[in-house]
Every structure is written in structure tokens, then in C-alpha cells.
Amino acid sequence: MKGFQIIADFHHCACDDALLQDAARLASTCLEACAHAGLTVVAQAFHQFGDGCPLGGATGAVVLAESHLAVHTWPELRAATLDVYACNVSQDNGKRVQALYNSLYATFQPRQVQKQMLRRGDLNHPFNTVSGS
């Protein structure tokens, strides 16, 4: 269960509106990014917001053999939250986590990011933020 997680809030995203508003578009973007990063999709669940959300809004999760990706969008704020976690069973997936994050960062084009990186699942290490950018 040892692994690496990136948690990020994307603010002021310059991506096209559909990525923030349309669940099908968000899902296809996430699935493509997971595959491109070399991660294995085993299940997915996405939801389109409607009532009470004039601009739509989408939310979802991709369950990976390695752990998960979760993305929630806020079109009225041009924002999204991102969680990418992959554990290391047969190999170190740290670079794949970073590649998936980089891919979604490039797609959402946030002008401001709050980000935290965690090492998980290792009782020999404190459950703390990993230094890095």
C-alpha cells in the first residue's frame, strides 16, 4: 500500500468551457490521461450536475489498479480539484502519478494552483508532505 499522492486545487482554469461543464468530456479526458500515463483503469464513475448548477458542472472518479483519480469541477469559478494516488505493488508508480498530474495540469491550464504531495502507506515514514514542486 506504499504509494504517492498528489492533491491539487486548480484555480482560474483557462481550458475550454466543456471540460469544466460536461461530464462526458471530463470522463474521456481523465481516461485518456490515465492511459497515457501508463496507469490501468479498472472502473469509472462520473456524474453530470444539472439542477441548481446553471453552468453545469461535472464530477467523477477513475478507479485504477494502482489506486484512483478523482476530479470535481466548478465551472462558475473556473476551478477544479484533483486527487491522484497510485501505490507501488509491482513497480514504483511515482513517475506515473506525476505524469498524470502533469497531463491534467496542461489540459486544465490553471493560473493558480494549491498542491500537496504525500507519501502514503509506510509506517516507517511519517505521513507527511513530500517536498517538491
Place this chain on the structure above:
Amino acid sequence: MKGFQIIADFHHCACDDALLQDAARLASTCLEACAHAGLTVVAQAFHQFGDGCPLGGATGAVVLAESHLAVHTWPELRAATLDVYACNVSQDNGKRVQALYNSLYATFQPRQVQKQMLRRGDLNHPFNTVSGS
């Protein structure tokens, strides 16, 4: 998108084997816990591990109107990782996040926990660990 997240690694879980090994059991437990905590399930995705996992193993995510729950189990280690995140749109969901965590903690019965709590989505606050137990 302001919200509250608990990230936890459960080690040495004293729960029954099925919760760690069976995806259907894990899913029903998660869905029941979400509903009991007052959170709104809008989608779900669970996966049963088989090949290469002698003890099984299960993984999944519940997509909430408020954000998500993700749980991955490691039966060979009697361990699970947990992510609970809920944002505050119409109300402060902090207590619901804590209630969901407490419910799953009580169900998995870990003897050791690594836990981190985060405040998210607020550019006026640093993206840092929230103090608390």
C-alpha cells in the same frame, strides 16, 4: 470548492476478512456509511481484484454530490487506504466528513492509523494540514 478532506491509512485492521477481500461487501459498506453520514451518492465504481491477489482485494470510489470517498484494501496486510472529501456548497459538510470517517474507522477497526486532514479550495488559507485528531 472550499471543503474538508481526511486522508488515512488503516493498518492492522481487526474487521472481518470479507470487508478487505470482497468488493461487493466493501461497496455496500461504503454506500451505507455515506448515507448514514448524510452525504449524497451520485455514482459509484468498485472493482474486485483476482489474478495475482491470492486473498482477493477490493478497490473503489463513491462519487458524492459533495465530492468523493475512495477506499482501497490490502487483505494480505490487513490494511486499507481511505480518502474522504466533501466541499461546502449549500452547507458546511465538515461534520459529515468526520462522521463518514468515524463510521469507516469503526468498521475497519484499525490498530494503527496514519491520518491527515486538509482544508481545500480556499486561496485565503494555506493549503495545509488542519490540526486535530
